[in-house]
Amino acid sequence: MVIEVKNATKKIKGALILDRVDLTFESGVIYGLQGPNGSGKTMLMRLVSGLIRPTEGKVLIDGKELGRDFDFPPSMGLFIENPAFLPGYTGKRNLELLAELQGRVGNEEICKAIQDVGLDPEDRRKYRKYSLGMKQRLGIAAAIMEKPELLLLDEPTNALDEGGIEEICALIRRERDRGALVIVSCHDRELLENLADEIYTVAEGRVERRAQ
Amino acid sequence: MKRALRAELWKAFHNPMLWLAMAGGAVIVVMSVIDCARNMAEWTRVTGDFGVTAPDVTLSTEGYSLFILSLPYRSTTLTAFIFYQVWPILAAIPYGASYMQDRRTGVYNQVVSRIGRKKYYFSKYIAVFITGGLVVSLTLLTGILADAMVVPFWKVRLQTVMVVRNGMFLSKLYYTNPWLHILCWTVVTFFIGGCTACVTFFAWTGLRLQVLVMVMPYAIYFVVSTLLAQLSDLGVISSGSLLNKLSYVFYMPTIRNPHFTVWMVFGFILAMTAATLVGGYLQVTGNELD
Numbered sequence: 095m096v097i098e099v100k101n102a103t104k105k106i107k108g109a110l111i112l113d114r115v116d117l118t119f120e121s122g123v124i125y126g127l128q129g130p131n132g133s134g135k136t137m138l139m140r141l142v143s144g145l146i147r148p149t150e151g152k153v154l155i156d157g158k159e160l161g162r163d164f165d166f167p168p169s170m171g172l173f174i175e176n177p178a179f180l181p182g183y184t185g186k187r188n189l190e191l192l193a194e195l196q197g198r199v200g201n202e203e204i205c206k207a208i209q210d211v212g213l214d215p216e217d218r219r220k221y222r223k224y225s226l227g228m229k230q231r232l233g234i235a236a237a238i239m240e241k242p243e244l245l246l247l248d249e250p251t252n253a254l255d256e257g258g259i260e261e262i263c264a265l266i267r268r269e270r271d272r273g274a275l276v277i278v279s280c281h282d283r284e285l286l287e288n289l290a291d292e293i294y295t296v297a298e299g300r301v302e303r304r305a306q
Numbered sequence: 307m308k309r310a311l312r313a314e315l316w317k318a319f320h321n322p323m324l325w326l327a328m329a330g331g332a333v334i335v336v337m338s339v340i341d342c343a344r345n346m347a348e349w350t351r352v353t354g355d356f357g358v359t360a361p362d363v364t365l366s367t368e369g370y371s372l373f374i375l376s377l378p379y380r381s382t383t384l385t386a387f388i389f390y391q392v393w394p395i396l397a398a399i400p401y402g403a404s405y406m407q408d409r410r411t412g413v414y415n416q417v418v419s420r421i422g423r424k425k426y427y428f429s430k431y432i433a434v435f436i437t438g439g440l441v442v443s444l445t446l447l448t449g450i451l452a453d454a455m456v457v458p459f460w461k462v463r464l465q466t467v468m469v470v471r472n473g474m475f476l477s478k479l480y481y482t483n484p485w486l487h488i489l490c491w492t493v494v495t496f497f498i499g500g501c502t503a504c505v506t507f508f509a510w511t512g513l514r515l516q517v518l519v520m521v522m523p524y525a526i527y528f529v530v531s532t533l534l535a536q537l538s539d540l541g542v543i544s545s546g547s548l549l550n551k552l553s554y555v556f557y558m559p560t561i562r563n564p565h566f567t568v569w570m571v572f573g574f575i576l577a578m579t580a581a582t583l584v585g586g587y588l589q590v591t592g593n594e595l596d
Contacts (some may be wrong), residue, residue, distance in 0.1 A: 178415060
């Protein structure tokens, strides 16, 4: 998979959020987006995911234009902003509901994804009873369970302890090794330097590649 | 679409708000039975056995019948008043706020990124429509069935009772086959409740309070009814006009509403369904392009 962001600008209510961004992402690589709050990292992720459309410019996925040829990338795992689940159901039931939408994976893959992020598939607690770290882990499980070709992770290590961060980093590397294109945004420069193959700095809507 | 719809319906029918709305409907049903029982007791006290015996063809008046006294036919009792006040809210409670909730929690992103916006929207619309329609129509249907425990269900012979008059919705059927009439009206009420629940799609996505979304159909009907009634009183709109008839939109599910003929009822359902479908679609997809 090749994603090309071409001269993409995003304005919301007159405010410039992304400013003429030109980027190319390829499969089998972990890309890191680093920058302060409000710099445009999440908006860039939302742009690549198809959740928003650029005001100017375009996003191409394998040569096809996002928003014109298709609404969303055909195989994508998404973890943007906060973990998003129905509070009245268990973690596993939440993943089952999401998986049923496409029917690509069954019980086995769902359980494996839950175990991969360090949770228990048999946990009967409702999602609302989960701790912040558990919610974070379940969000990542939802993103990886369908073995997507494109994996977008926005601040995936928030609310995780040191051991948890290591586990999630190892998981992200495994996804890269499987051939997925992974884009990770993070405040923590050191963490990103350890994890990402290429790092881009986002500041005031401009994106620049950092030498490594 | 099938998978999306199945998942959406599963969520809708496992949503506690649906059962809360059903419980609200059940309270109205119980109140209706108490109303009917009190009316029957009063009627038999005044008229002796007459109130509970079969109508005598030689008499110019009739005893009480389920098809006169029950919830869908009355508008003067406290129960009927409450029902006609709250039915738009009852319709919106079960699943009306789910789209807003999805947006607020981020579940929306998870779902649309898997199935696309169109499938998401249509499956959500159908789920909101079905649950909204179900609660309102079930309240009416169980209301009349429960009332049948305390009121005899004689056919109404005389139009003098003025419950359903000539020209009103399915009036012929009312006098020939009242049970079928009730069944037809239940189906109609299902559609009215359904399209009313879908008014919630018009809600502004920035709205934080779920309860405001649920009250929205009520507020819209109330404002429209009041405004048109005022304009009618002031003589700005003529008494026979469509706009004047629409001022009774608040009392839509009552069988004895003389302002809603067959074409008005079906026209209303079609217009509301089309408006909510298109309006909701623009709202759901338009928000992505901000």
